[in-house]
Amino acid sequence: MGRVRIEDVAAEAGVSMKTVSRVLNDEPNVSDATRERVRAVVERLQYRPHPSARVLAGRRSYLVAMLYDNPSSNYLMEVELGVLDACQAQHYNLMLAPVTYDAKDIVSKVEALVLQSRLDGVVLTPPITDDAALLARLDELGIPWSSISPREANRRVGVVVDECSAVVEMIAHLAGLGHRRIAHIKGHPAHGASEWRLAGYLDGLARAGIECDPALVVDGGFSYDSGFEATNRLLELPDPPTAIFAANDDMAAGAIGAICERGLSVPRHVSVCGFDDTPIARHIYPSLTTVRQPTREMGRLAGLELLKEIRGQGQGGLVTVPYTLQLRRSTGPRP
Secondary structure (H helix, E strand, O other): OOOOOHHHHHHHHOOOHHHHHHHHOOOOOOOHHHHHHHHHHHHHHOOOOOHHHHHHHHOOOOEEEEEEOOOOHHHHHHHHHHHHHHHHHOOOEEEEEEOOOOOOOHHHHHHHHHHHHOOOEEEEOOOHHHOHHHHHHHHHHOOOEEEEOOOOOOOOOEEEOOHHHHHHHHHHHHHHOOOOOEEEEOOOOOOHHHHHHHHHHHHHHHHOOOOOOHHHEEOOOOOHHHHHHHHHHHHOOOOOOOEEEEOOHHHHHHHHHHHHHOOOOOOOOOEEEEEEOOOHHHHOOOOOEEEEOOHHHHHHHHHHHHHHHHOOOOOOOEEEOOOEEEOOOOOOOOO
């Protein structure tokens, strides 16, 4: 059987090719009944638009890029899958574009990528999402963009989680288990998430009536190795912590590794918790208590909001998604 053409779909649905095109591109001025009939024919005939034909017809590339520079492969994989879900549902292609967030030529490199690949839009992940010069240049070029977890609340399109409140609840959980020496491994300083999670940690301690010991707040970098090294520094303190909150799951996994390497047990000697609920949280032993932000769903929503902007509907917005605490085996009563 030959390739199904748009003419075949139009004939089967009893509509014009232009109407089929409008349905495929989610354009207005099509009745619900007609839209459902065309979509049913598309699925039955397994019609897939030819990319080059779509570009010529709509002057679009039907290609968006996800820009990233993040050491957590677990986080990035979940976000990528979410953005891909959104793109596939709207018949768009996704390009993954690694960039160095603190490079002096990041703006010129992204501009070259946008122009050479004829991108219709970009999804920005932390910390790139907060590069003011890059955002300004994308606006000048007329390239729609969507932010994931932007530091500034006035970003117009993207997705966020109330991370401060989530960490306050996590610290309350540890305090409820009797812990008073609660340490925090910070994330990379360029990430807005690092600021929010540190703020939540400090607020959580204050609400629990625990005075913050600066020695218990150490630098990390959102990677396993940085969590491992930070935990070794914490355990060498004269009065080490009985609980550690790491700013992401990768660092929490590194903390568990460092604790176990010293012949100690989690949570018998030290409780550990993280943030994100990426797959590693469920795959390590003991399973990790963490804050679940729906990372894949955040990627999907960021993609969908971007595609609304690309279509010129002006309906893309900043979406807030809920979090939940995932209480697992890595936290327990104070020894």
